[in-house]
Amino acid sequence: MAFDRLPVRRAGIDTYQQPVVYMRSDCHVCRAEGFEAQTQVEVIDKGRHLLAILNHVSSDWLSRDEIALSDAAWTMLDATEGDLVEVRHPPVLESLAHLRGKVHGRPFTYAALRALMEDVSQGRVPDIHLASLITLCAGNGLDVEETVALTRAMVDVGERVAWGQTPVMDKHCIGGLPGNRTTLLVVPIVAACGVTMPKTSSRAITSAAGTADTMEVLAPVDLDLSTMRRVVQRERGCIVWGGNTRISPADDILIRVERPLSLDSQGLLIASILSKKVAVGSQRVLIDLPVGPLTKVRSASAAEALSKGLVAVGAAMGLQVRTVMTDGTRPVGRGIGPALEAADVMAVLEGAPGAPHDLRERALMLAGLVLEMAGRTPEGTGTEMARQVLDEGRALAKFIAICEAQGGLRMPPKASHTYVIAAHASGSISSIDTRLVARAAKLAGAPRDPTAGAVLHAQVGDQIELGQPLMTLHAQSEGALQYALNFMRTQLPAIQLAAATGP
Structure with missing residues (x-):
């Protein structure tokens, strides 16, 4: 065995998207190379390179002459048990000099950002340097020119799709609003x-469900680019997970580090959204900006500033961008969690009695705007055109066809355990705390368990009687259900009631 090579094994440890390797501190390679814990190391196997964080192991589950890989690292390296892998210090990154330049007041150029994004997309940049990049971009750290350069750099280091036709439409929601699963209705409408709309979506990072999580309950979303292209050529639309492509690959890595920092950066947000739209071949994009005190965009003035930035950067990238401000003060639909939101979507598509009216109307409005932007109907008539398509069953037929093209339609599963939270008094619902409801859904197991979450039985303004159901928690295990229920009992009421007034 070569001195710098070790047999590899799978550790069976989930480190989310962060590749981690495990070595004994008394391993001869660790001692020879001076590898400290939390050092970044490069692992090479059959010509494939992986950059990962090293954790030291002192127990006997790992022998001193082997290396173990976390699940993420194992997948990225595509290793085989027992392969002899080379372990060494990673090469020096010259692109990090551009971070130091920004600290000293030198604006980012396209060349600087291209070099940085290339290293980011290849997993070469340690999290500590990614955190410094995100911090430098926070607030107003990026001007319009830098944001355009960052967007272009993020596109240029990944794959790019061209559809050979026009218009190619897209729709995006800034997020932060539970149950707002309009994409699954807008795309089939x-x-x-007859309008082309290839939709790549994300999985949940901090929410109870992302668009891809909800769609995955109904059909496969883990499609590669060639399969995605076939689906769109056949059905004009798709709803797939963007993480299985190399469309703006640096973005997913930046998001993983950005979210825990809780730093707002308008430039990073704009580049994140628009780089993926450009890369997937979109030409005209509608962006939904839910505005509310508990959403990502908390005021009309913040929405206006973000809208101007999106439109300006979009224009520089050759995109026609239109934004629409929507109500972000209350949840949309009834279900919160992948399967429960999927059930809402299917109820709207099927025209079922009791289907969520707010989800239906919000989706019709957004679909109408997309159709108007596509030139399929005059300004002001899009909502009615969308309504006709939905009411005639054409949207349902198209959604089923898209699901079949992506691998087959399946019915949403149901949780094994539920608990109804009833009203403690009579009155009218004055507010619903979207964050608390979403948190309860997550504690019940969503989105990891697609059946978990919460169902709301009433909306703001409804008159409620003592003992009437307000919300039902869904979980796959009794323990998860009790965990979510205990959380709800320790919080201020997530659903606030105004006392009933006499005649």
Whole structure:
């Protein structure tokens, strides 16, 4: 065995998206190379390179002459048990000099950002330097020119799709609003009108469900680019997970580090959104900005500033961008969690009695705007065109066809355990704390368990009687259900009631 090579094994440890390797501190390679814990190391196997964080092991589950890989590292390296892998210090990154330049007041150039994004997309930049990049971009750290350069750099280091036709439509929501699963309705409505709309979506990071999580309950979303292209050529639309492509690959890595920092950066947000739209071949994009005290965009003035930035950067990238401010003060639909939100979507598509009216109307409005932007109908008539497509069953037929093209339609599963939270008094619902409700859904197991979450039985303004159901928690295990329920009992009421007034 070569001195710098070790047999590799899978550790069976989930480190999310962070590749981690495990070595004994008394391993001859660790001692020879001076590898400290939390050092970044490069692992090479059959020509494939992986950059990962090293954790030292002192127990006997790992022998001193082997290396173990976390699940993320194992997948990235595509290793085979027992391979002899080379372990060494990673090369020096010259791109990090651009971070130091920004600290000293030198604006980012496209060349600097291209070099940084290349290293980021290849997993070469340690998290500590990613955190410094995100901090430098926070607030107003990026001007419009730098934001355009960052967007272009993020596109240029990944794959890019061209559809050979026009218009190619897209729609995005800034997020932060539980149950707002309009994409699964907008795409089939628009595609049923003969308009091309390839939609790549994300999984949840801090929410109870992302668009991809909800769609995955109904159909496969883990498609590669060639399969995605076939689906769109056949059905005019798709709803797939963007993480299985190399479309703006640096963005997913930046998001992983950005979220725990809780730093707002308008430039990073704009680059994140628009780089993926450009890379997937979109030409005209509608962006939904839910505005509310508990959403990502908390005021009309903040929405206006973000809207101007999106439109300006979009224009520089050759995109026609239109924004729409929507109500972000209350949840949308009834279900919160992948399967429960999927059930809402299917109820709207099928025209079921009791289907969530707010989800239906919000989706029709957004689909109508997309159709108007596509030139399929005059300004002001899009909502009615979308309504007709939905009411005639054409949207349902198109959604089923898209699901079948992506691998087959399946019905949403149901949780094994539920608990109804009832009203403690009579009155009218004055407010619903979207963050508390979403947190309860997550504690019940969503989105890791697609059946988990919460269902709201009433909306703001509804008159409620003592003992009437307000919300039902769903979980796959009794323990998860009690965990979520205990959380709800320790908080201020997530659903606030105004006392009933006499005649």
